[in-house]
Amino acid sequence: MNELVSRVADSVGITPDVAEKAIGMMLGFLQREADDGAVARMIEAIPGAPELVAQFNGEGSGGGGLLGGLMASFGGGVMALGQQLMAQGLGMGEITALAKETMAVAREHAGDEVVDTVIASVPGLSQFV
Numbered sequence: 001m002n003e004l005v006s007r008v009a010d011s012v013g014i015t016p017d018v019a020e021k022a023i024g025m026m027l028g029f030l031q032r033e034a035d036d037g038a039v040a041r042m043i044e045a046i047p048g049a050p051e052l053v054a055q056f057n058g059e060g061s062g063g064g065g066l067l068g069g070l071m072a073s074f075g076g077g078v079m080a081l082g083q084q085l086m087a088q089g090l091g092m093g094e095i096t097a098l099a100k101e102t103m104a105v106a107r108e109h110a111g112d113e114v115v116d117t118v119i120a121s122v123p124g125l126s127q128f129v
Contacts, residue, residue, distance in 0.1 A: 002048030004105050011101040012094050022085055022098055023049075024056025029081045031057065035121035038114050045110035078124040096128050103129045 009019035027049055030039050043049045085095050106115045119125050 004046055004048055004052075004102065007105060008098055008101045012097040014090070014094060014098075018088060018090070019098070020052060021056050022088055022090060022095075023102055024052035025084060025088075026081065026099065026102060027053045028057030029077070030118060030122065033077050033122050034118045038117035038121065041114050042106050042110040042118050045114070046106055047109070078122065078128065099125075099128045 004023060005016050005020045008014075008023055009016045012019065014022075027043055031043060031053055043053055082092070082095055085098070086092075090098065103115055103119070106118075119129055
C-alpha cells in the first residue's frame with residue numbers, strides 16, 4: 001500500500017480499500033475537471049497516484065442515474081463526486097477529511113502553486129480542501 005493511501009486511511013479513519021478507491025475516484029474527477037497541465041503534474045508527482053487514477057477513474061463517472069445526470073448537467077461536478085463517494089459509504093466529514101489529506105500529500109510532492117492551480121480551476125472545490 002502506498003504512502004498516500006496509508007496516510008488518508010489513517011487520517012480519515014477508513015479502511016485502506018475504501019481510501020484507495022475514494023482517492024482514485026477523486027483524482028480521476030480532478031483529471032477530468034481541473035486545469036489539464038496542473039492536474040497532470042500533480043498526479044504524476046504523487047507516488048502511486050497515476051495507478052490509482054488508472055484503476056478507479058471510471059468508477060462512478062457518468063453514473064448516478066437521473067439525479068447524477070441532472071447534477072452533472074447543472075455543473076454539479078463537486079456535488080456529483082460527493083454523491084459518488086457517499087455511495088461508497090463515506091459521510092461528508094470523511095469526504096472533506098479525504099480531500100484535505102489528499103491535497104496535503106499533493107502539496108508535499110507537487111508544491112503549493114500546482115495544487116492551488118488545480119483547486120482554483122474546479123468550481124466549488126475550495127470549500128472542501
